[in-house]
Amino acid sequence: MDQTAPQKGTVTQRAIEQIKAMIGEGRLEPGQRLPTERDLATQLGISRSSMREAIRALTVMGVLEARHGSGIYVTQLEAGDLLETFGVVADLSRGPRLVELLEVRRVLESTATALAAARITPDQLADVEKHLEAMNATDDPEEILSHDLAFHRTIALAAGNDTMAAILEGLSSRTFRARVWRGYQEEDAFARTRREHARIHRALVARDPEAARAAAAAHVGEVEEWLRAQLDE
Amino acid sequence: MDQTAPQKGTVTQRAIEQIKAMIGEGRLEPGQRLPTERDLATQLGISRSSMREAIRALTVMGVLEARHGSGIYVTQLEAGDLLETFGVVADLSRGPRLVELLEVRRVLESTATALAAARITPDQLADVEKHLEAMNATDDPEEILSHDLAFHRTIALAAGNDTMAAILEGLSSRTFRARVWRGYQEEDAFARTRREHARIHRALVARDPEAARAAAAAHVGEVEEWLRAQLDE
DNA sequence: CAGGCCGTAGTGGTCCGACCACATCTCTGG
DNA sequence: CCAGAGATGTGGTCGGACCACTACGGCCTG
Numbered sequence: 019m020d021q022t023a024p025q026k027g028t029v030t031q032r033a034i035e036q037i038k039a040m041i042g043e044g045r046l047e048p049g050q051r052l053p054t055e056r057d058l059a060t061q062l063g064i065s066r067s068s069m070r071e072a073i074r075a076l077t078v079m080g081v082l083e084a085r086h087g088s089g090i091y092v093t094q095l096e097a098g099d100l101l102e103t104f105g106v107v108a109d110l111s112r113g114p115r116l117v118e119l120l121e122v123r124r125v126l127e128s129t130a131t132a133l134a135a136a137r138i139t140p141d142q143l144a145d146v147e148k149h150l151e152a153m154n155a156t157d158d159p160e161e162i163l164s165h166d167l168a169f170h171r172t173i174a175l176a177a178g179n180d181t182m183a184a185i186l187e188g189l190s191s192r193t194f195r196a197r198v199w200r201g202y203q204e205e206d207a208f209a210r211t212r213r214e215h216a217r218i219h220r221a222l223v224a225r226d227p228e229a230a231r232a233a234a235a236a237h238v239g240e241v242e243e244w245l246r247a248q249l250d251e
Numbered sequence: 252m253d254q255t256a257p258q259k260g261t262v263t264q265r266a267i268e269q270i271k272a273m274i275g276e277g278r279l280e281p282g283q284r285l286p287t288e289r290d291l292a293t294q295l296g297i298s299r300s301s302m303r304e305a306i307r308a309l310t311v312m313g314v315l316e317a318r319h320g321s322g323i324y325v326t327q328l329e330a331g332d333l334l335e336t337f338g339v340v341a342d343l344s345r346g347p348r349l350v351e352l353l354e355v356r357r358v359l360e361s362t363a364t365a366l367a368a369a370r371i372t373p374d375q376l377a378d379v380e381k382h383l384e385a386m387n388a389t390d391d392p393e394e395i396l397s398h399d400l401a402f403h404r405t406i407a408l409a410a411g412n413d414t415m416a417a418i419l420e421g422l423s424s425r426t427f428r429a430r431v432w433r434g435y436q437e438e439d440a441f442a443r444t445r446r447e448h449a450r451i452h453r454a455l456v457a458r459d460p461e462a463a464r465a466a467a468a469a470h471v472g473e474v475e476e477w478l479r480a481q482l483d484e
Numbered sequence: 485c486a487g488g489c490c491g492t493a494g495t496g497g498t499c500c501g502a503c504c505a506c507a508t509c510t511c512t513g514g
Numbered sequence: 515c516c517a518g519a520g521a522t523g524t525g526g527t528c529g530g531a532c533c534a535c536t537a538c539g540g541c542c543t544g
Contacts, residue, residue: 028526030307041343054495065528067300070497071307074263078308079339086496087536097348100340106312107333107414110274115330118414125362125415126355181340181351182358261497287524298499303526319525320507 029064033072036062041081041092052082052090078103097184104188116198117246123189124238126182127170131218131234132227133177142176143222150219154212163195169215173222202244214240262297266305269295274314274325285315285323311336330417337421349431350479356422357471359415360403364451364467365460366410375409376455383452387445396428402448406455435477447473 026032037058040046052058059069073090076082080099084090093099111119138146146169153165167190174183214237221230259265270291273279285291292302306323309315313332317323326332344352371379379402386398400423407416447470454463 030526038339038342056495067303067529068527070300071304071526073496074304074308075311078311079336081339081343084496085536086534087494089495089536095343097340097351100343103312103336104334106271106314107330109271110314110328110333115414118330118412121412122359122415122418125358129358179351179354181348182355185355263497289524300500301498304497306525317525318507319505320523322507322524 030068030071030075033062033064033069034075037072037076038081041095046092048092048094050092052092054089097181098187101181101184101188104185105191105194108189108191108194113249117242117249119189119194120238120242120245123186124235124242126186126189127174127238128231128235130174130177130179130182130186131221132231133179134173135222135225135227135230137178138173138176138222142172145172146176146219146222150215153215159199163192163199166211166215167192167195173218198241198245201248202241207244210240211237263301263304263308266295266297266302267308270305270309271314274328279325281325281327283325285325287322330414331420334414334417334421337418338424338427341422341424341427346482350475350482352422352427353431353471353475353478356419357468357475359419359422360407360471361464361468363407363410363412363415363419364454365464366412367406368455368458368460368463370411371406371409371455375405378405379409379452379455383448386448392432396425396432399444399448400425400428406451431474431478434481435474440477443473444470 037046037052046052053061055066055069055073058073059066062069073082073084077084080093080102081095082090083093108119134142149165149169149172153162153169156162170190171183171187174186177183214233217233218230218237221227221233270279279285286294288299288302288306291306292299295302306315306317310317313326313335314328315323316326341352367375382398382402382405386395386402389395403423404416404420407419410416447466451463451466451470454460454466
């Protein structure tokens with residue numbers, strides 16, 4: 019009966035798919051500006067409210083970006099944009115799933131660290147050292163955590179796989195780390211963490227991928243094991 | 252000035268954070284039904300339209316689920332629910348990022364296969380064999396792809412880490428595989444893929460994690476290398 | 485002429501109220 | 515006792531109005 023709409027699913031869902039398809043087919047380039055919400059709604063034959071929901075959905079996915087007063091734009095579709103929601107998983111996960119997430123992180127982090135050992139540039143290595151020293155120079159947990167994150171982030175970026183780095187970023191999101199950290203530091207974890215970080219750094223300097231992989235795996239595995247023990251009690 | 256709203260960001264964004272916080276704090280349990288859109292809007296002091304956008308956002312994140320005529324419910328917050336959007340990344344990625352995604356998949360898939368070699372049950376192994384045989388018994392590319400996906404999915408589930416399995420599911424999403432497959436099968440890839448799958452299967456039967464890891468890494472690496480070569484031309 | 489100021493048009497953000505489509509329960513009639 | 519018809523409540527959609535912000539251009543001033 020109708021010329022375009024096969025009428026499957028909700029109107030909003032259809033709009034989401036159509037815009038996604040436009041980008042997939044290359045009709046919308048990264049960075050490009052879309053028509054106004056009102057025009058888009060007219061083109062697809064739906065109301066502005068429904069169109070806004072579709073846009074909101076694509077926005078949280080990191081595909082679109084809405085700038086108040088300016089317009090709607092396609093993001094650069096980089097790994098960081100699209101994998102931002104990954105952090106939500108970590109935030110809402112609890113119990114056994116936290117261990118699973120840590121297991122995934124251990125696998126990826128060890129690989130990324132190994133790659134970094136082979137590819138890291140002097141500049142990046144200097145950055146790593148900067149965060150390492152800053153981390154050892156203070157006792158403020160908040161600051162330590164901040165440099166801890168930057169330490170691993172720099173290494174992940176040095177691995178040369180932005181997608182992997184973006185996933186690791188999500189897995190190490192602030193609240194995630196902070197929550198695990200809270201009870202972890204009760205024991206002698208501070209000193210141990212410093213030793214592990216130093217070990218990772220030495221492997222990077224030595225450009226030894228296998229040592230780097232082992233050090234990173236042990237580092238994450240340490241937390242993982244502790245958390246696993248916590249769950250058993 | 253105000254009693255509740257710190258007035259940061261858009262109203263919708265605030266609503267998203269608030270609902271997310273409610274779940275994070277455990278005030279909303281998985282599977283539980285939320286108040287109606289109208290009530291929620293009233294509670295948070297915003298309009299129903301804005302509340303709907305917030306709900307839509309949380310829906311695409313896999314946190315909430317709206318059932319027409321029934322109500323809004325919190326999902327089980329399982330890995331599959333939350334990582335569904337991961338497939339979108341694969342769908343919209345192109346060029347160098349496809350290689351990066353395959354690299355991530357290679358790392359995770361090889362680990363998952365190694366774990367499966369140690370943990371797979373006889374029932375699961377029978378499933379794997381079923382898909383292996385079905386894959387070899389037909390020439391329909393569509394059917395082959397379907398069993399290929401199921402083959403790896405079963406193995407990933409046997410690894411015992413649902414989160415890892417969910418990520419791999421996203422990375423192997425239908426369109427992603429199909430797109431890479433299209434030109435890949437021009438060469439003698441069919442026979443090679445069969446050999447590789449058989450090799451993975453043998454490693455599982457032998458309960459040899461290292462052999463399984465190597466076989467899986469080679470399997471994914473094969474496609475990865477082909478794609479990398481394609482990009483260079 | 486150069487530069488900054490300000491008005492204005494256009495954009496996304498929010499709100500309202502109405503109606504539709506669907507699921508569920510309830511009440512009725514057999 | 516059960517099945518069907520209805521009533522009720524829910525999410526889904528729509529249209530229009532107004533607000534908040536941005537961007538651009540013309541105006542005014544120095």
